[in-house]
Amino acid sequence: MKSFDLISINPKDVPEHLKIGQEKYENGKYQEAVNEFSSILNVAPGNMDARIRLKKAQESLNREKGLLSEKVANPKIKDLKERPGAQRYCLYCVKGDVSNRVCSRLFQCKTCEFGQNMQDLQKAKLAAKREAAVKE
16 A cells, blocks of 8 residues: 555544554554544544554554654654664663663664564553543
């Protein structure tokens, strides 16, 4: 699928399409998930759940393509790569998620066990927030 292949959705079917998009996301079909969530927002622009899931799917798609997420894509990355090994701080350290960690993979987070664990942790936190929001 190409970017933004919008699907025709009836507004009353939004909950079903949220489930479909989430299943596609969980199965690693990030582009299809992006298309589902974008289609939902086309008919229900105020749907916060679709907005959150769309952003997460877009980040995962960018990560899969080897692009840095918006949060870490900045001029400091080039600077960090040029530093000696002991001064190459992990992107999660730069973002403030951890206090002190040196990068051992030259910022190739998708091949780093620590990076993968951090991504899993962030996914779990997002899922917990969603559950809490649903219960309210």
